[in-house]
């Protein structure tokens with residue numbers, strides 16, 4: 001069993017604040033409304049003409065192996081008088097996670113792009129407020145301090161961003177401070193100060209282009225910047241094109257299988273998934289492979305973590321080729337599938353976790369069989385075995401709904417396993433329920449493709465899912481979902497699934 005996707009709810013570049021309502025008398029209220037409208041028009045007018053701010057990050061790698069990553073952020077463009085900069089830690093923000101930010105200094109930016117007067121940087125909760133930034137922008141220097149990868153901690157989140165003695169791995173939402181409530185334009189990231197020609201050991205998920213200052217990487221937007229993993233370490237890097245998607249593979253450590261065997265397996269899995277959806281979810285993807293720091297005890301045997309276009313596979317160093325084709329294939333296929341379901345088909349809230357995780361697990365197993373990596377018998381053994389153990393025999397069955405367990409995915413091992421097993425069964429049973437009504441084989445496939453094709457219409461909600469089910473199969477699944485997924489009526493286990 002593994003821990004699947006840890007979705008980071010990417011902090012977008014705008015926030016809305018509500019003021020508490022006061023008891024204002026009517027006449028005074030009219031005057032205040034008029035004043036308010038004038039003020040609003042002024043603010044709006046200013047915001048309409050304000051050009052988007054360009055963000056240029058320079059990440060200093062010299063101290064990375066010791067856990068010290070210094071970052072210089074140039075925010076170019078007119079800035080508000082008070083600008084909050086924050087670490088968009090999201091779900092991953094855990095004080096025990098150990099990746100902490102300390103501001104160092106800030107300056108105004110002059111019209112010709114030079115550093116001007118020093119600025120005050122005031123701490124405010126998890127953010128820092130920049131006071132009196134100028135019309136051309138500001139430069140902010142801060143330090144990210146990383147925990148050492150050797151630290152034993154039962155929480156995998158503490159191992160996402162870490163130094164290793166030879167290098168470091170950082171998650172975008174830990175390292176890139178973001179200006180709050182500001183339209184963001186172009187984003188660029190440079191890595192500097194890497195001793196020994198660091199670029200050869202640098203793994204990033206974004207496209208890069210050469211410049212006089214070295215390679216400049218260009219994340220697509222704020223979410224692409226923060227939902228990413230970057231590694232600079234003892235990595236062996238490989239790159240291959242899978243169906244129009246550039247897949248970069250960074251392997252660290254010694255394994256019983258060759259890197260090329262792993263690359264070949266990923267190719268096979270990627271091709272099967274791209275064939276299922278018709279096109280890749282992104283133009284590029286990064287897959288990092290490292291040893292699992294949490295073997296045994298309360299941890300999981302294998303971890304697959306997925307953020308944006310980046311996948312991290314944390315595996316037991318003792319595993320051999322058979323484990324690779326069996327267990328690792330399943331984790332890798334699962335995390336790659338999230339590129340479509342979870343990232344492109346993006347849920348609005350944790351209310352849909354059961355579907356994202358359940359359908360991903362169910363489809364991963366089916367595609368492993370279709371691509372010949374697993375036999376149908378092996379898929380039955382693994383998937384039905386998990387469902388029997390963690391759903392059918394779980395003390396949570398009939399007491400906690402699958403949707404509720406999946407909302408609190410990381411609460412504890414029992415809940416996590418129940419949520420995955422229950423979600424997988426729910427996806428399979430929903431497919432079977434639809435098949436009974438439509439007479440078609442695997443009608444849920446068309447629903448998934450439909451959701452992918454319409455991903456631009458907005459994030460996935462229960463209502464959108466129900467609409468897609470109605471559209472594709474003419475079936476109203478509301479009551480069925482209410483009973484079995486959002487309610488506690490147990491789902492029966494089928495005799496065979498594959």
Ligand SMILES: [Zn+2]
Nearest residue numbers: 004005357360
């Ligand atoms: Zn997952």
